[in-house]
Amino acid sequence: MRVPLWGACLAASLIAARVFALETIIINQGYDNPTKIAVVPFETLDSTDAGIADVVSFDLARSGQFDPLPRENMLSFPARIEDVFFRDWRILGIEYVVVGRLRSQPNGDFSVAYHLLDVFNERELTTRRIDAQPPQLRDVAHSIADDVYEHITGIPGAFSTKILYVLAKNAGTSYATYELKLADSDGARARTLFESDEPLLSSSWAPDGRRVAYVSFEGRRPAIIIQDIVTGARSRVAEYRGLNSAPVFSPDGNRLALVLSRDGNAEIYVKDLLTDELRRITRYPSAIDTEPSWTADGTGLIFTSDRGGRPQIYRIDLTNSMVERLTFEGDYNARARLLPDGKNLVYVHRRKGTYHIAWQNLERDEGIRVLTATPLDESPSIAPNGTMLIYATQVGGRGILAVVSIDGRVKYRLPSAEGDVREPAWSPYMDAFSPGT
Amino acid sequence: MSALMRMLGQRTGERSSSINEATSAGAVPAKRTAPTDALPAPVKQGNDRQRVRLAGARSPHGWRWLAGVLALYSFSSVHGAAPVEESVAESVAEKAAPSRGPVSEGQRNATIPVTSPAPTTPGAAPSTSQLGQLFYQLQLLRDEVQRLNGVIEEQQNQIERLAREQHERYLGLDRRIAELSGGTIASGGPGVPAVNTGSVRPEVIADPSSGQPGETPTERGTYESAYEMMQRHEYESAAEIFQRLIDEYPNGQYAPSAFYWLGELHRKNGDPEAARQSFVLVVDLYPDHNKVPDALYKLGVVYTQLDEPDRAIEYLDRVVREYPDSTAASLAQQHAAELR
Amino acid sequence: MDDEGVPYDEDTGRPLSRVVHFDFDKAVLRPADIRVLEQHAAFLSTARDRSIAVEGHCDERGTRDYNLALGEKRANAVAEFLTAAGVRRSQIADVVSYGEEQPVDVGSNEDAWAKNRRAVLVYQ
Numbered sequence: 040m041r042v043p044l045w046g047a048c049l050a051a052s053l054i055a056a057r058v059f060a061l062e063t064i065i066i067n068q069g070y071d072n073p074t075k076i077a078v079v080p081f082e083t084l085d086s087t088d089a090g091i092a093d094v095v096s097f098d099l100a101r102s103g104q105f106d107p108l109p110r111e112n113m114l115s116f117p118a119r120i121e122d123v124f125f126r127d128w129r130i131l132g133i134e135y136v137v138v139g140r141l142r143s144q145p146n147g148d149f150s151v152a153y154h155l156l157d158v159f160n161e162r163e164l165t166t167r168r169i170d171a172q173p174p175q176l177r178d179v180a181h182s183i184a185d186d187v188y189e190h191i192t193g194i195p196g197a198f199s200t201k202i203l204y205v206l207a208k209n210a211g212t213s214y215a216t217y218e219l220k221l222a223d224s225d226g227a228r229a230r231t232l233f234e235s236d237e238p239l240l241s242s243s244w245a246p247d248g249r250r251v252a253y254v255s256f257e258g259r260r261p262a263i264i265i266q267d268i269v270t271g272a273r274s275r276v277a278e279y280r281g282l283n284s285a286p287v288f289s290p291d292g293n294r295l296a297l298v299l300s301r302d303g304n305a306e307i308y309v310k311d312l313l314t315d316e317l318r319r320i321t322r323y324p325s326a327i328d329t330e331p332s333w334t335a336d337g338t339g340l341i342f343t344s345d346r347g348g349r350p351q352i353y354r355i356d357l358t359n360s361m362v363e364r365l366t367f368e369g370d371y372n373a374r375a376r377l378l379p380d381g382k383n384l385v386y387v388h389r390r391k392g393t394y395h396i397a398w399q400n401l402e403r404d405e406g407i408r409v410l411t412a413t414p415l416d417e418s419p420s421i422a423p424n425g426t427m428l429i430y431a432t433q434v435g436g437r438g439i440l441a442v443v444s445i446d447g448r449v450k451y452r453l454p455s456a457e458g459d460v461r462e463p464a465w466s467p468y469m470d471a472f473s474p475g476t
Numbered sequence: 477m478s479a480l481m482r483m484l485g486q487r488t489g490e491r492s493s494s495i496n497e498a499t500s501a502g503a504v505p506a507k508r509t510a511p512t513d514a515l516p517a518p519v520k521q522g523n524d525r526q527r528v529r530l531a532g533a534r535s536p537h538g539w540r541w542l543a544g545v546l547a548l549y550s551f552s553s554v555h556g557a558a559p560v561e562e563s564v565a566e567s568v569a570e571k572a573a574p575s576r577g578p579v580s581e582g583q584r585n586a587t588i589p590v591t592s593p594a595p596t597t598p599g600a601a602p603s604t605s606q607l608g609q610l611f612y613q614l615q616l617l618r619d620e621v622q623r624l625n626g627v628i629e630e631q632q633n634q635i636e637r638l639a640r641e642q643h644e645r646y647l648g649l650d651r652r653i654a655e656l657s658g659g660t661i662a663s664g665g666p667g668v669p670a671v672n673t674g675s676v677r678p679e680v681i682a683d684p685s686s687g688q689p690g691e692t693p694t695e696r697g698t699y700e701s702a703y704e705m706m707q708r709h710e711y712e713s714a715a716e717i718f719q720r721l722i723d724e725y726p727n728g729q730y731a732p733s734a735f736y737w738l739g740e741l742h743r744k745n746g747d748p749e750a751a752r753q754s755f756v757l758v759v760d761l762y763p764d765h766n767k768v769p770d771a772l773y774k775l776g777v778v779y780t781q782l783d784e785p786d787r788a789i790e791y792l793d794r795v796v797r798e799y800p801d802s803t804a805a806s807l808a809q810q811h812a813a814e815l816r
Numbered sequence: 817m818d819d820e821g822v823p824y825d826e827d828t829g830r831p832l833s834r835v836v837h838f839d840f841d842k843a844v845l846r847p848a849d850i851r852v853l854e855q856h857a858a859f860l861s862t863a864r865d866r867s868i869a870v871e872g873h874c875d876e877r878g879t880r881d882y883n884l885a886l887g888e889k890r891a892n893a894v895a896e897f898l899t900a901a902g903v904r905r906s907q908i909a910d911v912v913s914y915g916e917e918q919p920v921d922v923g924s925n926e927d928a929w930a931k932n933r934r935a936v937l938v939y940q
Contacts (some may be wrong), residue, residue, distance in 0.1 A: 211922040238917035240880050254884075260912055261884070282888050282913060285881040298885065304892070305885035325618055327885040343882055347626025348619065349841065350882055364629045371841070374879040387879050394877060404637065415924075417879050436924065462880065608850040611897050615844040 070448060073106040074191060077133045080110060081151065082118030082140040091151065094180035095137065097225065098198040099188065101442070102426070103449025108133055120154055120163060128158045135164075137187055148172050151179055155187050164190045169472045177223060182472040197422040199470035200224045202429060203232075203242045203251055204440060208458035210238075219253060221268060224422075224465070226440075226453040232268060240462050245288040248469040252276070252286035252295060263297055265312075276310060285330050289337045296320070296331040296340055307331045307342055309357070320355060321362075330374045335381045341365065343373040352386055366399065368407050374418060378445065379425040385410070385445070387417050396430050398445060410447040420465040421445075429453075431461040643803045650807075653706075653744055695721070699730040706737060715741045732762040736771055743774070748781040769799035773808045785815050822939050823859030832856060834937040836894060837930065841878070843889035845897060853894065856937060857901035869910035869938040870894045875929035876916045887913030890935045909940055 076099060078092045092110075099105035108131065117123045118140045128136055139153025152168040167186060171179050178199065185196030206218040217239040222229035233239070237256035244251055245265075252265045263277035263286045277283040281300030288295055295310045305327045307320040321328040326346040333340055334354075341354045352366040352375040366372040371389030378385070388397035388407065393414040399407045413432040421428045427449070429442050434452070438459030441452045453460075702717035718734040718741070725731060739754030755778060758771035772795045779788035792815075795808040823832045834856075836849035845853070860866055872891030874883035891911045899905060921928035 210917070211919045238914070240884075240915075240917070256914070256917070260910075281911065282885060284884045298881065300885070300888055300892075305888060326622060327882065327889060329885045330879065330881045343879070345841075346622055347629050348623035349626060350878075351626070351629075364633065367630055367633050371878065373882045389878075404640070415877065433924070605854055607901055608847070608854055608897075611900060612845065612847055612850055615893065619842070619844060 070103055073104055074135065075106050075108065075131075075133050076135040076137070076187070076191075077108040077113060077128060077131070078137040078187075079113065079116050079118070079139075081138075081153070082116075084142065091139070091141065091176065091180040091183065092137070094177055094225075095184045095187065098181060098184035098196075101225065101449075101451050102188065103444060104192060105188075120156065123156060125156075125158050125161045133158050135187075135191060137183070139183075144170075149176075151183070153183060155190055171472065175471070177227065178471055181223065182470050185470055194426060195424045195468070197424040197426070197465075197468065198224055199468070199472075200423060201248075201466040201469060202226070202420075202440070202453075203244065203464040203466065204431075204460055205239050205242060205253075205462040206455075206458050206460055207238075207438070210459055219251075219266075221251075226455075232266060232271070233264075233273070241285050242462050242464045243287050244464055244466050246290055246292045246467050248467045250288070250292075251464070252288065254284050254286065263295075265295075276312070287332055289333050290335060291337055294337075296333060298329045298331065305329050307340060307355075309340075320357065320360075332376050334377060335379060341375050341377060341384070343375065352384065365401065366407075372397075376419055376421050376428075378421055379423065383425075383445070385419045385421065385428055387419070396428065396443065398447070408447060410443045410445075411441070411450070413441075416441075418462050420463050422465050423468045429463040429465050431463055643806070646803045647807075653740060695725045695728045695730055698724070699734065702734070702737070706741070711741050711744060715745075732758050732765040732767050735761070736767045736774075739771070739774060739778075743778060743781070748778045752778045752782065769795050769802040769804040772799075773804040773811070776808055776811060780811070780815065788812075789815055823856055826855060832859075834939070836935050838890055838933045838935070840875070840929070840933065841886065843886065843893045845893050850897065853897050854901060857898050857903050860898065860903045860907050861901075864904065864907070867907045867909045867940050868898075869912065869940060870898075870908065871936045871938060872911075872913040873918060873920075873932055873934050873936070874916045875932040876919065876924065877929065878916075880915055880917075884913050884915035887915045887935075890933075894935045894937070 076096075078096045078099070080092045096107035100107050112131065114127045114131070115122070115124065117136075117138050119138065123136060123138060134157070136156045136158055137153055138156070139151060141149055141151050143149045148170060149172075150168060150170045152166070154166045155164045156162070157164050165186060167183075169179050169182065181199040184198040188194070188196035188198070202222055202224055204220050204222070206220050207215065208217075209215045210217075215236065215238075217235050217237065218231045219233040219239050219242060220229050221232050232251070233253075233255070235255060235257045237259060238254075239256070240254050242251060242253040249269060250265055250267055252263060254261050255264050256262075258278075260278070261283045262275050263283045264273050265276050265286075266273045276295060277286070277297055277299065279299050279301040282298055282305055284305075285298045286295050287297075289309075293312055295312055297308055297310060298305050299308050300306070302319070304323075304325055306322065307328050309318045309320055310316070311318075320331075320340065321342070321344070323344065323346050326344055327350070328342055328344045328346070330343040331340045332342070338358055339354055339356050341352055343350050344353050345351075346353075347364065349370045350373045351364055352372050353362050353364050355362045365375075365384065366386065366388075369388055369390060371387075371394070373387045375384050375386035377383070382400060382402050384399045384401055385396055386399070387394055388409065389395075390409060394416055395409045395413075396411045396416050396419045397407045397409050410428075411430065411432065413434065416430050416432045418431045419428045420430070425445065427442050427444050429440055431438055432441050433439070437455075438461045439452055439455050440460050440463050441450065443450045698717060698721045702714045702721065705711075705714035705717065715738060718738045721728070721734045722731055722738070735754050735758045739751045739758070742748075742751035742754060752775065755771040755775045758765065758767055759775070762768065772791050776788045776790075776792035776795070779785070779791060789812050792808040792812040795802065796805045796812070799805050822834070824830060825832050832855050833852050836845060836852065838844065838846075856868075860868070870891040872887030872889070872894075874887050874890075878886075888911070891913055895908050895911050898908065916932070919928070919932040920934070921931045
């Protein structure tokens with residue numbers, strides 16, 4: 040029994056190296072005492088590609104809250120609860136163990152069953168079986184990582200999410216190209232949603248995780264496009280005279296906040312996507328009002344305005360048009376996003392001439408916390424579980440994407456092979472195998 | 477005219493809590509114009525071809541409206557009707573300068589646009605026309621209006637912050653005394669942080685009535701020593717000294733506060749009736765003193781302890797009615813709500 | 817760019833500069849640039865059949881959407897001045913901002929940034 044299992048694992052690890060070609064990621068920091076977990080390679084009885092355990096381990100590792108045990112340090116490779124010798128794992132200091140197996144079905148589909156075990160209490164925390172098709176292998180792995188993360192931390196995992204970003208090549212030259220990309224939250228499986236010779240920017244997600252909005256200069260003028268990521272169908276929702284920028288979907292997905300200058304200067308509008316009705320939200324002549332973002336309940340917007348001479352973050356209540364300024368520290372605060380709890384704000388903050396991502400609690404008057412250290416950080420976009428944010432930065436003169444935890448302690452970069460990567464947008468939850476769906 | 481308003485950057489339609497009122501009170505009279513006058517009607521889809529432009533677009537004599545705007549602006553400024561020919565740099569600098577002083581570090585590197593007159597080619601180039609000068613001035617003024625708006629926003633924020641801190645200090649002291657006496661009635665209620673839970677705010681250092689003219693050093697010294705004792709939780713000695721202060725300086729500066737704290741100490745000591753008497757004396761003997769709203773609130777608390785909720789509510793409502801802006805009013809409101 | 821059919825400096829006889837520059841996070845036209853724009857306005861006031869587009873640009877610092885709006889503010893400042901100086905509304909065919917997307921200098925230094933903070937008159 041033991042020998043064939045080893046063989047299967049070896050095969051799995053060879054194939055995994057391909058699935059798992061993301062070693063360029065750098066984890067800059069982490070927690071002092073990350074949870075020690077062992078995700079044992081899943082048992083396979085045929086040649087079906089595994090590597091699930093690697094993806095799960097890697098997801099957990101980049102949260103910074105887990106320290107997965109490297110495979111070579113494992114003393115055994117159990118696939119069932121009855122094969123787990125808790126004492127062995129305890130000796131290794133492991134707090135949790137994930138074991139599982141993968142089986143192919145006659146029709147080519149496969150099924151995965153796994154258990155999450157608490158080593159110290161020698162008990163099972165959860166077990167689940169997932170049926171899927173071969174292209175969904177990574178989705179299954181991310182779903183397992185989400186499940187494990189939630190059972191141990193109490194916070195839903197966001198590993199099954201996607202990211203949207205713009206890949207610009209040769210920007211600033213006459214042969215520039217811009218691609219709108221969609222990838223897994225770890226940067227894997229990137230594919231192009233749209234490509235243009237003219238700039239693309241301001242990508243954002245609809246809450247259904249199916250539609251995206253962005254600004255395209257494909258007609259040499261800015262226009263706001265909504266695209267279905269499944270069918271690829273595109274529709275132009277705003278192409279007014281002047282600016283058309285910064286589209287963001289309302290929490291119910293039926294409205295789009297956007298910025299137009301059709302009335303003279305940059306102002307925020309809300310377009311009802313069902314009736315096409317356009318409503319002007321801000322009224323401040325000669326000042327810039329832009330970069331709107333919805334409050335969680337959809338009754339308000341936060342936005343950037345230079346009405347006070349310098350860009351700062353404001354909040355407007357859509358029911359009574361009351362405006363309130365939210366940021367007072369520094370002379371450049373822009374592109375804010377609210378955390379899902381509605382009480383915390385992240386934005387681009389200039390300090391000593393450089394631009395960082397900063398965090399601010401709106402309820403407690405305790406100042407701001409700068410989360411990043413590179414000089415040109417921008418476009419923060421928050422994971423749906425509110426634990427991490429992705430942002431654009433520059434390293435060696437090249438635009439890349441990086442992720443930082445909201446407490447600033449965990450930081451990693453997403454690999455990028457070429458060009459400038461920018462304008463990231465973190466998707467809503469989209470776990471196709473979630474136990475709840 | 478409407479386009480001029482737009483250029484000056486006045487705000488319409490959008491309401492901006494108290495900040496807005498502050499701005500409309502003085503700076504630019506144009507703000508008083510009805511919103512409908514200043515801006516196109518709420519956007520309807522369909523006419524997006526039409527784009528509102530400057531009045532100058534319609535008038536071949538663009539400088540005329542510019543002069544108008546500047547005259548209007550100068551008129552409203554502290555300088556009265558400044559001549560249009562006046563050097564822009566000077567006039568803007570003058571206007572900007574006074575605002576720099578009191579604005580603390582929140583105002584940071586207030587860029588006064590005067591610095592921008594950038595590379596000019598001396599002599600060679602033809603001098604800018606009157607229109608050009610006016611346009612330049614207009615831009616600076618528009619910038620300046622926005623900058624000043626920012627200053628107002630920041631000051632408004634500081635005021636709110638100070639008011640909040642004061643309120644929290646009040647609650648902190650109140651709660652501390654209540655905790656030490658084992659009573660819970662006067663505590664700030666849910667959500668109000670206790671003063672010693674990680675807060676780094678300075679403790680209450682003195683009664684607000686201290687430092688007024690006409691006090692005698694001995695009186696003040698006595699009051700302060702009693703106050704300090706109270707802070708050190710030496711309630712009995714503090715009560716004795718407050719009583720002595722009242723005996724020695726019945727018409728003194730600190731008598732009302734001494735009565736108040738005596739009431740508070742009686743209350744802590746489990747003697748609500750004695751406390752009630754002290755608070756009543758504050759209200760009756762010194763009706764204009766700044767401790768009155770607090771004393772009224774405390775009467776509400778004391779009557780609650782004396783099991784007379786109707787009387788309590790009477791006093792609590794009085795605080796809210798007569799001193800709606802006081803910190804005591806918000807406490808009273810909360811307390812009354814709990815009683816009802 | 818083709819210099820034919822564009823206005824010339826009255827004194828030097830050289831084609832007028834078609835680019836004006838701005839301070840960081842500002843959309844205020846500088847006096848020297850205003851003088852240049854006056855000559856453009858004078859030219860356009862006599863050549864009523866000519867029209868221009870105004871493009872606004874920013875340096876790479878700050879957020880992209882804010883810069884898109886800032887570039888528009890810069891282009892609008894130029895258009896506002898030209899119309900105030902007698903150019904017909906119909907002669908300004910377009911006002912468009914490219915934000916920080918189309919730098920003339922891709923460097924990350926003060927020189928590059930100063931060059932990129934600009935509005936450009938494009939004769940059509």
